[in-house]
Amino acid sequence: MATAEMEKTTTFDEAEKVKLNANEADDEVEEGEIVEETDDTTSYLSKEIATKHPLEHSWTFWFDNPVEKSKQDAWGSSLRNVYTFSTVEDFWGAYNNIHHPSKLVVGADLHCFKHKIEPKWEDPVCANGGTWKMSFSKGKSDTSWLYTLLAMIGHQFDHEDEICGAVVSVRGKGEKISLWTKNAANETAQVSIGKQWKQFLDYSGSVGFIFHDDAKRLDRNAKNRYTV
Template sequence: MVEEAIKPEDLNITDETKPKTVRSDGEEDEQPEEGEIVGDVDTLSSSSSSRPGTAVVQHPLEHSWTFWFDNPSAKAKQAAWGSSMRPIYTFSTVEEFWSLYNNIHRPSKLAPGADFYCFKNKIEPKWEDPVCANGGKWTMTFQKSKSDICWLYTLLAMIGEQFDHGDDICGAVVNVRARQEKISLWTKNAANESAQVSIGKQWKEFLDYNDTIGFIFHDDAKKLDRGAKNKYTV
């Protein structure tokens, strides 16, 4: 568990409580290019978690997590799905997460076709990954450029171990498309209905999301593609 847990009530984090990237002239820095991380993560983490004369305090997460990025321009040139996907950075503390999060684009700033992932370290965000193979995913749909806050809250609930069946969670992905954005929560044991339904219900509560969401098995998605039907709904 996180030494100082990221609780659901802590998800409403204001700009004043989050570290920012500031230039030497005092102005807030521009957003980086897609998938790019600006500055040295260790330096950013240290500056955001300490004051002069005090020791740097790190708050370890229960799991290490890796951000992955699939660039739409690179995807268009590749024949095999997933061949353009690349890991960006792995973090294992609260401080590292904020340093990364504040130096990468929000979903609303990514180009249509981009996919941005956050998965437990050592798990690749692919159906073929042994941990994901027997799993599935819950999906929420948002209007264009409206998923930023829900993406952040999903990450905080996930890395802060707020789910009762958190061990079943593999990671999350935001898919940016021309007309809408989707956030999906991947799990590893699709056949365990009670665990999946619990995860779906809690996810909706954390995000205050009122629409019905559905859970699709990865096996069905592989076989039926867009014809795959929801096995569970909440």
Template sequence: MFEESKPEEHHTVDDDNQPEEGEIVTGDVIDTSSSSSASVEKHPLEHSWTFWFDDPAAKSKRTAWGSSMRPIYTFSTVEDFWSLYNNIHKPGKLANGADFYCFKKEIEPKWEDPVCANGGKWTMTFPRSRSDNPWLFTLLAMIGEQFDHGDDICGAVVNVRSRGDKISLWTKNAANESSQMSIGKQWKEFLDSNENIGFIFHDDAQKLDRNAKNKYSA
């Protein structure tokens, strides 16, 4: 479905208008879910999704975590996704320390969000600048509702770090072990990964930080 619906050339931008390294896009927040075109038939997604970006240049140790995070774009069709995806930097082009999120609309990618509060996350690690394809495949599986327990998924994030990139899949009901295990196993299948991955409760991560232990593994 997604491969056949990729945008044509007129959806891309000129090189002169491409964002600089470390940025996502230029311009203000745009909600594409309200856009329409009489000449182009669009294929709606089951959910609307929002891209969020946490710019490392805006982060400060003196400010609360997440205060520099901002929504970038909201999309609700296959065509809008590809139009946006083709005009934003991939993880390999982002500056060290950047965090790029894709979450269901109205869910903020924060532990404090009511939908995320009782959840957790699966995490995979990748060598620096090797997360572009896994990130795309994660997005396609997520917004394409390929998971059997897709209703339990909040969104995904890619963390760009010098020691290696991380992609995490956030869920909303960490205590439901069968649901989390299904999501973790399917995610590995979609990415054709043999890596042993772990699931951490958000509550443990808040209390123990880096000392939080995996509750599930797949």
């Protein structure tokens, strides 16, 4: 197996095990196969179901609904806080009940950011940062979005403290995933993040990094400062 594929299968594997174990435990309870065996068995099962596995940070899903957008409104006025989670189980509960990118309407943006960081250039934590961006054909970003989320919340990046969050943007011509970071001028950290992100997703194309300051001043004319 290639290194990149191994990264994928092992990234956050404990989360998958927790999910599977929880499902198996639910099945056992519903079928009544072990509930009556012994008090110790029942107690152990109850603890397994009740136990949650905390993440390093709390994270918040945000949704930018294109239906609510207006050219007269200030950017970000249609952003809505959807759900905050801090455990493996709560992440899967949210992820499995939120539309994946391929099911979102054109113009929608789905964000996942560290708790108390708003997905806005103006946020104090994001103000001096920038974004790495990957492009995908329409309806083809679902798996990459999931792997991006798992890498972030599973603190898989060497410079994890630099990560603010990620955004998947659905547009008419395709989809883009953006990875937001804190300190754009820290070239060593940003290049490391970009390379690791490509590896986690086994992404074969080039990935560019744009400073937020450049994006604010130049809009679509902003150029990549770093490329991997």
